[in-house]
Amino acid sequence: MSIAVFYAPNAKDFSYLSEEESFHAIRVLRLKVGEVIHLLDGRGSKYATKISAIEGKKVSFGALELIESEPKPSYTIHLYVAPTKQMERMEWMVEKCGEFGIHGIHFFASKNSERKEIKLHRLEKTAISALKQSKNLYLPEITGLHTFKEISAKKGEEKLFAFISNPPVAVLSKTALKGKEYHVLVGPEGDFTSDESATLKNNHWKPFSLGKSILRTETAGIAVCHGLHILNID
Amino acid sequence: MSIAVFYAPNAKDFSYLSEEESFHAIRVLRLKVGEVIHLLDGRGSKYATKISAIEGKKVSFGALELIESEPKPSYTIHLYVAPTKQMERMEWMVEKCGEFGIHGIHFFASKNSERKEIKLHRLEKTAISALKQSKNLYLPEITGLHTFKEISAKKGEEKLFAFISNPPVAVLSKTALKGKEYHVLVGPEGDFTSDESATLKNNHWKPFSLGKSILRTETAGIAVCHGLHILNID
Known part of the structure; x- marks a missing residue:
């Protein structure tokens, strides 16, 4: 055993x-x-x-x-997510990001958010169980619920946000630089409002596309985390 | 509306x-x-x-x-998975792969499989609902349960299998070629037996690593599907 x-x-x-x-x-x-x-x-x-x-x-x-x-990793990933109505979807996202390895998962409320409050305890338990299972050594900090204003004003090395537009902007792998302290925002299912997108751009968040498919919020979170790991493989 | x-x-x-x-x-x-x-x-x-x-x-x-x-895509992804005990995990995998876009999900039984039979109807419904939600145009075919023998003897253009070893082999993005018809095997939680791995190598399946973290079966499936899409972005 x-x-x-x-x-x-x-x-x-x-x-x-x-x-x-x-x-x-x-x-x-x-x-x-x-x-x-x-x-x-x-x-x-x-x-x-x-x-x-x-x-x-x-x-x-x-x-x-x-x-x-394990020494401090050469890059860190902090994900900022507008939580979905179904908490089960957020638990899955925390579990999967925990398996891939992530440093922080932070929840915020935006104009189109489906959920205006969040209980973190169950998500923390999920992260601990993913830590044990995956043999990773870093437990992500899980925080929230933050306001959109608080998050958009955040300082950080490499700040990015998932942006749906037609024609689409460049994908994550062509937008993010290697070996950075990443802070990545994923909006609610109804997306950021145009005011919110403008605020983010003004605060030096770079937009990127997650591709042609419309991904659910938790899938977008997983795609960001996994995509940044792939980007940093040498 | x-x-x-x-x-x-x-x-x-x-x-x-x-x-x-x-x-x-x-x-x-x-x-x-x-x-x-x-x-x-x-x-x-x-x-x-x-x-x-x-x-x-x-x-x-x-x-x-x-x-x-949408014309025939320039690459196709067929995933072969030894199903987990909890069918919920396979439903999530089908949903997420469906959102990213995938062409086939095929289940097989191997020595360490936790599940020796599978009902496909619910998985097909999940795939249909992911198709509608994601705005993708190709529905994956879902088949199984196949025998390991049947799958390992399969012909295909680019055949790969997730392989856990120490030291690890090269990762998927360094192993798979671009623009191919991919057939990728993900083993059970107890991994392939050494006999099974040997059979796969003899049948021209190329081993690849999913990285340092130990991923659950469904997470490995999602990582393969998402990783191949990233590989094929130009």
Whole structure:
């Protein structure tokens, strides 16, 4: 059997698992004191350790041995999305982007948004589970709901937004530069309003096309994340 | 309101909608005789027509006017997948590949397959709905369940299979040639056995890597489809 992996962002400071991860260790996996486990801090490090105590609902662990680490990547991807009505679609997007590897997923409300509030906890759980499954070492930060104004005024190295127009603008791979800190906006199903597009252009966001097909919001998010990884393969 | 779109593969020979599409027109959209509808044949053509009669559960339509057509694409994508236990994951894959555009999705059973039978009807419905939503003009054919033997012996122009190894082989974008008729195999979560990999290599399937992250089956399928589209953008 493979070794169980847990998410422990503060493993270096606190030598016990969170309530949720402890529950998973005790009730689902039925682990015992002395068993080896792996810990991910979600910031590039993976540790091996042993369960040192199980007290009530709390799993404590012993000394940490660093077994894998990844330096800061040469590019980072932050995705900004106007969430869909069905939260299931956003969960899928978080899971798939998490599998490909992503650094942040941020939700915002725009004029045509279908959803004006969002609960992040379930999405964070989805991201943690994708982190464990994919063997990636960076957990994306998930934030929101932001206002469109806040997002459009954001500073950033390489700022891009998905733009539907006829004739279409250039595609992502011809618009984005390599090795950057990417910030990419994907609008709602009803698209950005022309006022919003103008605001973005004025704030130095570059428009790009996702091609001829009309993609759903979550598909556009996945396409951006996967497309930027492909662009950065040497 | 935008004009309702229906899938009518035989519109040139039979001037009525299928039972399912008729139901959708009458019961869901409540369309009436004389209303304009659009038809997709799933083979590159889109027509405008008018509802000429509604008799019981059957919608008939009048003369067809070709309003959009797409010549045979310069490359085609056929994906071969060992289906996951949860059919929901395969439905998502069909939907997303359908949005990006794909020509065939074929299911097969291999040694480590989690699923030894598959019902295609729901997947076909998902593909039709993705076709309408994405404004693509080609409906993928969906077939299976095939045996591994049958698939591995297949002839084809550009045959590739996703291969997990350490160190990894070259990625898809460095392995596949442009403008081909692609046939790409994605194995089960437990991967191909070494016998199966050897059989594929002997039958001139080229191995490629999907990168460092471990992707779920459906994510691998989406990555292949999206990656081949990116490769073929000029």
